[in-house]
Amino acid sequence: MTTAERRAEILDILKSSDSPVPARELAARFGVSRQVIVQDMAVIRASTSGILSTARGYILQQDSTDSCCREFKVRHREEDTEKELNLIADCGGHVKNISISHRVYGRISADMDIRSRQDVAEFMEALSGSSSSVLSSATSGYHYHLVEASSPERLDNIEKKLRESGFLAPRLPWEQET
Secondary structure: OOHHHHHHHHHHHHHHOOOOEOHHHHHHHHOOOHHHHHHHHHHHHHHOOOEEEEOOEEEEOOOOOOOEEEEEEEEOOHHHHHHHHHHHHHOOOEEEEEEEEEOOOEEEEEEEEEOOHHHHHHHHHHHHOOOOOOHHHHHOOEEEEEEEEOOHHHHHHHHHHHHHHOOEOOOOOOOOOO
């Protein structure tokens, strides 16, 4: 199999998958190293929009014409991460990413793709199994989540629950919603 054929097949796998596909699974399937898959994905992502790299693997975003997005600014302690993400998922939200606004580095974002309590549990397990900390530790717990839901009412409910939990943080005058 040529490199081009492998990359085309990887893209087909992503198109037919409803869940993230780990690089290690792709590596095993094609008999190559994980690093080869990572390189393949860099090339594929350069020519194909909508491929997300998450903690659980690669996934191709589906068209979400029936959904709405809102960015929430939140702040909490690292030990409240699981509670915050479960709150959003339980209200029907899809946490698309996390961002911080760093005074030196500017806006830094990372894809999350969290839709359920199972996704939250897997994220927390991956985090606890590493020497890394949450991205918001660089900004005293302040961060943003881009959340997708099926209606503005669901996003309103998520906002309400974040406020009630004490997680919702006020935006400063210079902050612009994206």
